[in-house]
Amino acid sequence: MLLIPCPNCGARDQSEFAYGGLRAPLPPLDASIGDWHTAVHLRSGEMPVREELWYHACGCERWIVVSRNLTTHEFAPKDAS
Amino acid sequence: MQHHTKYSGFSLARHALSGHRHWPRILPDCDLRPSYDIVIIGGGGHGLATAYYLATKHEFSNVAVFESGWLGGGNTARNTAIVRSDYLLDASFGLKHLALDLWADLSQELNFNLMYSPRGYVDLAHSDGELEQFTLRANAMNLRGAKADILDLEALKTRVPQLALGDDDRFPIAGALVQERGGVVRHDAVAWGFARKAAAAGVHIFQNCPVTGFDIREGQLAGIQTALGNVDCGQAMISVAGASAKLANLAGFQLPVTPVNVQAFVTEPVKPVLDCVVNYNAGLSYVSQTDKGELVLGGATDGIHSTARRGTFNAIEDTLARATQMFPFLTRLRLMRHWSGTADMTMDGNAIVGDTPVGGLKINAGWGYAGFKATPAVGHEMAALLAGGQTTDLLKPFSLDRFETGALIDDAGIGPYPWLH
Numbered sequence: 144m145l146l147i148p149c150p151n152c153g154a155r156d157q158s159e160f161a162y163g164g165l166r167a168p169l170p171p172l173d174a175s176i177g178d179w180h181t182a183v184h185l186r187s188g189e190m191p192v193r194e195e196l197w198y199h200a201c202g203c204e205r206w207i208v209v210s211r212n213l214t215t216h217e218f219a220p221k222d223a224s
Numbered sequence: 225m226q227h228h229t230k231y232s233g234f235s236l237a238r239h240a241l242s243g244h245r246h247w248p249r250i251l252p253d254c255d256l257r258p259s260y261d262i263v264i265i266g267g268g269g270h271g272l273a274t275a276y277y278l279a280t281k282h283e284f285s286n287v288a289v290f291e292s293g294w295l296g297g298g299n300t301a302r303n304t305a306i307v308r309s310d311y312l313l314d315a316s317f318g319l320k321h322l323a324l325d326l327w328a329d330l331s332q333e334l335n336f337n338l339m340y341s342p343r344g345y346v347d348l349a350h351s352d353g354e355l356e357q358f359t360l361r362a363n364a365m366n367l368r369g370a371k372a373d374i375l376d377l378e379a380l381k382t383r384v385p386q387l388a389l390g391d392d393d394r395f396p397i398a399g400a401l402v403q404e405r406g407g408v409v410r411h412d413a414v415a416w417g418f419a420r421k422a423a424a425a426g427v428h429i430f431q432n433c434p435v436t437g438f439d440i441r442e443g444q445l446a447g448i449q450t451a452l453g454n455v456d457c458g459q460a461m462i463s464v465a466g467a468s469a470k471l472a473n474l475a476g477f478q479l480p481v482t483p484v485n486v487q488a489f490v491t492e493p494v495k496p497v498l499d500c501v502v503n504y505n506a507g508l509s510y511v512s513q514t515d516k517g518e519l520v521l522g523g524a525t526d527g528i529h530s531t532a533r534r535g536t537f538n539a540i541e542d543t544l545a546r547a548t549q550m551f552p553f554l555t556r557l558r559l560m561r562h563w564s565g566t567a568d569m570t571m572d573g574n575a576i577v578g579d580t581p582v583g584g585l586k587i588n589a590g591w592g593y594a595g596f597k598a599t600p601a602v603g604h605e606m607a608a609l610l611a612g613g614q615t616t617d618l619l620k621p622f623s624l625d626r627f628e629t630g631a632l633i634d635d636a637g638i639g640p641y642p643w644l645h
Contacts, residue, residue: 144537145528158538162528162643165482176628183640184480184571184627186469195529213483213531 148218151203163196166208192219228424231335250420251295254428259456260288262610263448265435265471266464267291269300269411269596270588272418273603274461274610275427276334281604282611285426288457289419290450292434292467296415299465299595302565304488304510304522306501307597308345308406309370312361315621315633316574321370322618323601324405330600336417338409339515344500345406346375346384348550350395354505358401365403375400384502388552395506395549408501408512414599438475438585445584459610461586466531466566468589477581479589480627481568482642485526486593487535487543488564491557493517502550509546511554519557521547525567525593527643535564567593572632573645577602577622578615586610587624592645 145157165186170178192212199205210219229235229248239247262278264271267289278284291297309321331338349355355374362372375383380400389397423429430452439447439454447456462471472479494517501512508524523543526536540562548554570576570590575598580587588606591598605616615623621633638644 157536164529164641164643180628181478185478186480186482187473187478191531213529216530216532 145216145218147197148209149199149202149207151205151207152199155199155202159199159201161198161200163198163206166194166196231337250416251423251429251431254430256430256450256452256455257286257288257428259286259447260428261286261457261459263287263455263457263460264289265448265460265462266298266467267295267415267419267429267431268298268463268465269414269418269599270591270602270606271461271463272415272422272429273600274463274588274606275429275603276418276422276425277603277607278611279422279425279427282607284611287422287426288428288430288455289422290433290435290448291429291431292464294431295419295429296412299565299567300415300599301412302486302488302563303411303593303596304512304520305408305411305596306345306406306510306512307340307409308403308501309597310345310347310361310365310372310401310403310406311635312364313633313635316635317365317368317370318618319598319601319605319622321368322604323598324370326600326604327409330417334417334421336413336420338413338417340409341407342405343407343512344383344402344404346380346500346502347401347403348387348502348504349398349400350506351398355399358399362401371404373402373404375402384498384500386498386551386553387502388550393549406501408514409596411596414596418603435471436474438582440476440582440585443581443583445582459584459586461588461606461610462580463588463606465589465591465595466568468568468587472580472587472589475580475582475585479568479576479587479624480571480640481576481590482529483531483566484528484569484592484643485530485532485535485539485564486522486524486567487526487539487562488520488522489540489543489559490514490561491519491521491554492560494519494557497553498551504546504550507542507546509543509550511547511551518560519554522593525569525643525645529643531566533564533566535562565593567591569642569645571627571640571642572634573636573638573642574633575622576624577606577619578609578624580624592642
């Protein structure tokens with residue numbers, strides 16, 4: 144069970160959240176197919192710590208950004224954006 | 225030179241007379257050659273099966289397998305050992321059905337008891353709509369020569385009398401799709417059986433030897449670097465499950481895969497209570513009983529990205545809640561063991577098999593938590609690709625470039641959210 148640091152509510156149990164995956168910048172709408180392919184599909188294998196999105200469904204009902212280590216599951220909070 | 229013993233009742237009796245002290249080792253020690261025709265990276269079931277078919281069917285014996293851990297230490301022995309081919313889409317069905325055909329004879333062919341037990345795979349539907357979708361899938365299977373039956377509640381009661389079929393359950397059961405040829409295979413024996421026969425045919429297998437880099441010249445593979453030293457090779461295959469993205473990065477390209485944690489559990493052993501594999505579909509939970517009497521349970525992925533190889537409690541609770549709803553007697557059993565594996569999930573939930581941007585380098589990745597059942601078929605087809613240079617018809621749909629061209633094989637119609645597949 145993960146204890147997720149919500150910037151609005153404090154540390155809360157994982158069961159209060161829905162997972163949103165990697166927070167990756169999306170290319171502009173008129174970008175090439177190749178750019179969209181890279182953004183939507185390709186993932187680097189060397190990303191032990193990364194920013195990801197979680198939706199605090201049973202709390203502030205906001206999408207939050209946290210940084211998590213995929214191997215140790217350690218969190219560092221980020222400002223909501 | 226290693227002596228190779230054929231396993232039989234006779235050899236068992238002969239070794240019993242000498243107190244079983246003189247069995248030859250399954251794998252001979254071998255010295256690294258400066259060059260190999262083909263290198264297999266990853267000594268799991270898929271890699272070892274490929275080496276076996278290369279050596280026996282295509283007469284390539286100058287082949288090396290490099291495994292970073294020990295044989296059968298990765299996802300090959302971290303799955304729940306289920307084999308089946310109950311898929312709707314042609315691509316998914318084809319490989320897994322070839323695998324079922326191969327499993328049937330492999331114990332004899334490998335002279336190693338894989339304990340393939342076609343005990344029946346029962347897939348539960350929880351609504352009339354779901355049962356109709358299952359009927360579509362069963363019809364598609366029957367048209368392609370795989371036998372599948374749709375059971376209504378009465379027939380299901382006879383087939384699996386242990387099931388709780390109450391109307392007042394949260395997700396009442398409406399019926400089931402049954403593939404009687406589905407079942408289980410002893411998964412660690414798959415790694416050992418393929419490894420033993422491949423080694424006997426001349427393949428070099430190195431354990432505890434991670435691959436640390438690639439020698440690529442003008443877009444063409446020239447060699448690889450390993451913990452034991454560098455070797456030259458014109459062809460190689462990456463078949464490393466959870467570490468696929470990492471190895472692809474070493475070779476200078478990216479894969480559409482992300483690591484997701486999957487867990488499985490084993491209860492204490494009890495007398496025979498369940499003679500088939502049952503899969504609960506409201507959520508996901510699958511149960512079978514081993515020959516030792518333990519019940520093996522698995523569920524969906526943990527639903528988040530992770531390379532930790534340790535699970536989260538909410539996924540355990542989810543899986544067990546569904547399992548006990550199916551079989552209430554399970555509440556009286558204690559869990560004895562529990563483990564996790566890293567599944568490399570792709571953006572459409574299906575595997576990536578075939579060419580990479582690097583000439584001579586092939587990939588077999590993205591099997592997620594559905595790769596075990598396809599093991600011999602992947603080996604069979606990858607060996608044909610490596611030996612002949614032609615992607616076989618069964619492998620064509622699994623090409624890496626399908627994500628760019630849009631020809632995705634999304635069995636569940638979920639979209640590019642790997643943690644939901």
